[in-house]
Amino acid sequence: MTGKILVTRSSMPEYEEYCEEIRDLWETHWLTNMGAKHKQFQADLKSYLGVENIDLLTNGHMALELSIQAMNLHGEVITTPFTFASTTHAIVRNGLEPVFCDIDPVDFTMDASKIESLITDKTCAIVPVHVYGNVCNIEEIQRIADKYSLKVIYDAAHTFGVKYKGKSTADYGDASCFSFHATKVFNTIEGGAVCFHDQDFGLNLYRLKNFGIRGPEVVDGVGANAKMNEFCAAMGICNLRHLEAEIEKRKLVVERYRSHLDSIDGLQLNPVQKDVDANYSYFPVVFNEKVFGASRNEVFNALADNGIGARKYFYPLTNTFDCFHGRYDEHKTPTALHMSKRVLTLPLYADLSLEDVDRICDVVLKTAKKTSVRIADMIR
Ligand SMILES: *Cc1c(COP(=O)(O)O)cnc(C)c1O
Numbered sequence: 001m002t003g004k005i006l007v008t009r010s011s012m013p014e015y016e017e018y019c020e021e022i023r024d025l026w027e028t029h030w031l032t033n034m035g036a037k038h039k040q041f042q043a044d045l046k047s048y049l050g051v052e053n054i055d056l057l058t059n060g061h062m063a064l065e066l067s068i069q070a071m072n073l074h075g076e077v078i079t080t081p082f083t084f085a086s087t088t089h090a091i092v093r094n095g096l097e098p099v100f101c102d103i104d105p106v107d108f109t110m111d112a113s114k115i116e117s118l119i120t121d122k123t124c125a126i127v128p129v130h131v132y133g134n135v136c137n138i139e140e141i142q143r144i145a146d147k148y149s150l151k152v153i154y155d156a157a158h159t160f161g162v163k164y165k166g167k168s169t170a171d172y173g174d175a176s177c178f179s180f181h182a183t184k185v186f187n188t189i190e191g192g193a194v195c196f197h198d199q200d201f202g203l204n205l206y207r208l209k210n211f212g213i214r215g216p217e218v219v220d221g222v223g224a225n226a227k228m229n230e231f232c233a234a235m236g237i238c239n240l241r242h243l244e245a246e247i248e249k250r251k252l253v254v255e256r257y258r259s260h261l262d263s264i265d266g267l268q269l270n271p272v273q274k275d276v277d278a279n280y281s282y283f284p285v286v287f288n289e290k291v292f293g294a295s296r297n298e299v300f301n302a303l304a305d306n307g308i309g310a311r312k313y314f315y316p317l318t319n320t321f322d323c324f325h326g327r328y329d330e331h332k333t334p335t336a337l338h339m340s341k342r343v344l345t346l347p348l349y350a351d352l353s354l355e356d357v358d359r360i361c362d363v364v365l366k367t368a369k370k371t372s373v374r375i376a377d378m379i380r
Helices: 015-022 036-049 060-070 085-092 138-148 199-208 230-261 296-305 334-342 354-379
Strands: 053-057 076-079 097-100 123-127 151-155 175-179 192-196 213-215 267-269 283-287 343-346
Touching: 015 230, 036 053, 036 230, 053 060, 053 199, 060 085, 060 123, 060 151, 060 175, 060 192, 060 199, 076 085, 085 097, 085 123, 123 138, 138 151, 192 199, 230 267, 230 283, 230 354, 283 296, 283 334, 296 343, 296 354, 334 343
Parallel strands: 076 097, 076 123, 123 151, 151 175
Antiparallel strands: 053 192, 175 192, 267 283, 283 343
16 A cells, blocks of 8 residues: 555656756845746737737636736625635625526526526626536526626636637636636646726726725725735746646546546446536545445545545635624525535546556545445344
8 A cells, every 4th residue: 555645636746947046146146026927827828829819827716816816896786605715705705796696507607597596686796606617508697797787707717728629717707717826737836817808897807906006106996915926936947838638638647537437326427428528626526325335435535544635625615604603594505505515526636647547546446335234134
């Protein structure tokens, strides 16, 4: 038996490559506030993503929170509870009311067919999430947004590197927010970015990430501080050079997982979406206890006993968080509730060895056997 396996492992460039990238900073002493690295990284991202406009921020959360703020919204926002805390918090921290839409049972993203029934005269925006790198029903969401004049702000934290119909997902919606956190497919240690089309929105966002400062003597917005620093931008410049190779390695890991788990009854894997170039960001498995012979929690515990980290992602749903106690009813999003109790994301990173994937799958599959033996014992 080999060592511990964590659920993820951050991608890093070679030490020398990063040192070379930050060398100029010792000459300029310009460490933050939109310096040379920030400018270069922004340009690199524009060309990689094929977008016209992108701004860089400290993290994915501030990308979301300030994007929402930059739109001057009031009222209700339709969103999903099957996401990371950040999505819901970004809405609530803006003084807006989240209205939770249920999810699609196959791809885990917002069920677009349920959006219209949640729209009221207070609805101002839709905040969907491309969960596990699965692309939302972009066309239907945009159709609804256009019909009711709603803004669309995508939480695209999971989709860096994903293309839909040959185009980056960054191009869709009024704003598309990425996270470059250490645990993501592509990282800048901590970091985030927003892609957008409207120049006024871009200017608002730029000011909000720098205290609302318009000019040397004019502060006309109550902004925050969410500027990406030069060291993070330099990390991004380096990591972007290796992104395609990293995604290729992730693909091999995912294929190995599938070779073991695809045909097992009682397991639901991530769908292969039509017209989508995937980034292989996560490997979620939904356990149907009765059919498979073990529950999500039993598998989680068995993996932990073997030194393997898995993550109950996303559990609990954001509409059941303690900080929102009594405010929302999770039974209004039954599919999300069902999935959150049964899903587990297995370890996945570019350098995860295929032998480790074999070992992980072995533990998962043996958990089922043990349980069925136990049931057989009980029947006897
Ligand atoms: C990681 C993540 C965020 C937040 O990004 P940070 O860079 O960690 O602030 C937001 N939404 C989702 C779905 C995420 O996975």
